[in-house]
Amino acid sequence: MDVVASVEVPVSVEKLFDFVADLGNYPRWLELVHEVSSLNEVEGPNPVWVVELRARLGIFARSKRLRMSRTVFERPRVVVFERDEKDGRKHSAWILKAAVTATPNGSMLEANLHYSGSLFTGGVLERALADQINAAREKLIGSLSAN
Numbered sequence: 001m002d003v004v005a006s007v008e009v010p011v012s013v014e015k016l017f018d019f020v021a022d023l024g025n026y027p028r029w030l031e032l033v034h035e036v037s038s039l040n041e042v043e044g045p046n047p048v049w050v051v052e053l054r055a056r057l058g059i060f061a062r063s064k065r066l067r068m069s070r071t072v073f074e075r076p077r078v079v080v081f082e083r084d085e086k087d088g089r090k091h092s093a094w095i096l097k098a099a100v101t102a103t104p105n106g107s108m109l110e111a112n113l114h115y116s117g118s119l120f121t122g123g124v125l126e127r128a129l130a131d132q133i134n135a136a137r138e139k140l141i142g143s144l145s146a147n
Contacts, residue, residue, distance in 0.1 A: 001113075001114070001115045001116075002112060002113070002114050003112070003113045004110065004111070004112045005110075005111050005133045005136075005137075006108060006109060006110040006111070007108070007109050007136075007137040007140055007141070008103055008105060008106060008107070008108050009106050009107055009108070009109060009140060009141055009144055010105055010106040010141070010145075011106050011107060011144045011145075012106065012107060013076045013077075013100050013101070013102050013107040014075075014076045015107075015144060016100050016106075016107045016109055016144065017075060017076035017077070017079070017100045017107075018075075018076075019140075019143070019144055020079060020098045020100070020109060020111075021070070021073065021075070021079040021098070023036050023049045023051060023068060023070075023081060024036050024038060024049065025143070026051075028139065028143045029136055029139035029140040029142075029143050030132065030136045030139075030140075031054075031132045031135065031136065032053055032054065032055060032132055033051060033052075033053060034052045034053065034054040034063070035051070035052040036049050036050070036051050036052075037049060037050045039067075046069045046070050046071060046073075047069070047070050048067065048068070048069045048070075048084065049067075049068050049069075049081075050065060050066070050067055050068075051065070051066045051067075051068050052064070052065050052066075053065075053066065066083050066085075066094055067083065067084055067085050067086065068081045068082065068083055068084060068094070068096075069081065069082060069084040071084075072097075076100060077099065077100055077101070078097065078098070078099050078100075079097075079098050080095065080096065080097045080098075081095070081096045082094070082095050082096075083095070091117075092115065092116045092117025093114060093115070093116040093117075094113075094114070094115055094117075095112075095113070095114040096111065096112070096113050096114075097111070097112045097114075098110070098111050099111075099112075109140070
């Protein structure tokens with residue numbers, strides 16, 4: 001599954017990039033990301049977080065905890081987070097790429113979420129994300145305007 005979404009934000013490229021380059025900010029604007037905790041460990045230049053994802057459709061809900069590391073950090077343009085479990089087991093891929101570009105009115109965020117697993121089957125994750133994308137756009141703009 002690959003989901004791509006974009007939003008134009010009336011802030012500088014640097015401000016938008018710094019905000020999306022820290023997974024700790026995601027619960028403020030993206031409902032799917034329920035909770036994020038820094039592991040306060042750094043493997044080379046890559047910070048690591050534990051991320052709890054929650055998708056709800058009606059009365060049904062699914063959740064998943066992931067260990068995510070920042071694998072690409074090209075300030076102020078591209079940041080990539082990838083699932084990075086250390087338990088020796090094989091896990092489905094979760095990859096979030098955020099690309100920031102300048103626009104005449106501020107900056108544009110294009111986010112691509114790739115998921116290769118089967119926990120969120122039957123389009124559950126896609127439907128949950130589709131429902132959240134419009135709200136996330138407004139929350140992101142609001143969060144950055146408040147800073």
